Amino acid sequence: xxxxxxxxxxxxxxxxxxxxxxxxxxxxxxxxxxxxxxxxxxxxxxxxxxxxxxxxxxxxxxxxxxxxxxxxxxxxxxxxxxxxxxxxxxxxxxxxxxxxxxxxxxxxxxxxxxxxxxxxxxxxxxxxxxxxxxxxxxxxxxxxxxxxx
Numbered sequence: 663x664x665x666x667x668x669x670x671x672x673x674x675x676x677x678x679x680x681x682x683x684x685x686x687x688x689x690x691x692x693x694x695x696x697x698x699x700x701x702x703x704x705x706x707x708x709x710x711x712x713x714x715x716x717x718x719x720x721x722x723x724x725x726x727x728x729x730x731x732x733x734x735x736x737x738x739x740x741x742x743x744x745x746x747x748x749x750x751x752x753x754x755x756x757x758x759x760x761x762x763x764x765x766x767x768x769x770x771x772x773x774x775x776x777x778x779x780x781x782x783x784x785x786x787x788x789x790x791x792x793x794x795x796x797x798x799x800x801x802x803x804x805x806x807x808x809x810x811x
Contacts, residue, residue, distance in 0.1 A: 673709055684718035696736055700749045707756045731769030775804030
């Protein structure tokens, strides 16, 4: 278990990374990153940070959630990077945003990869693209095969 003083020091350091637009970067002097903001929100939730302090970052994430429930890689790339929708659903669950969480989960349940037949006899092809799964980006083959649903 981490001592309270050490935890508070780590949290203060993480808060120090917050950008004026209430997002978090991957590293100092970098631009805002949706994924880093989601991970920061999870860390703050786990540490018991007050909702009043995390609210602006959460509001920013909620503004970035697409109408279909997905979350893109950044404000500029809202249709790309939909792998962030799963961590989004976790963040929304913990912060009590049930409607937005359900929208993200519905998007994930409906999302299926494009499938193609693998070239016959090609030894270089080590992946079976005929299996439907979950893609990292839209209109791509499944990087993760279904395990449940």
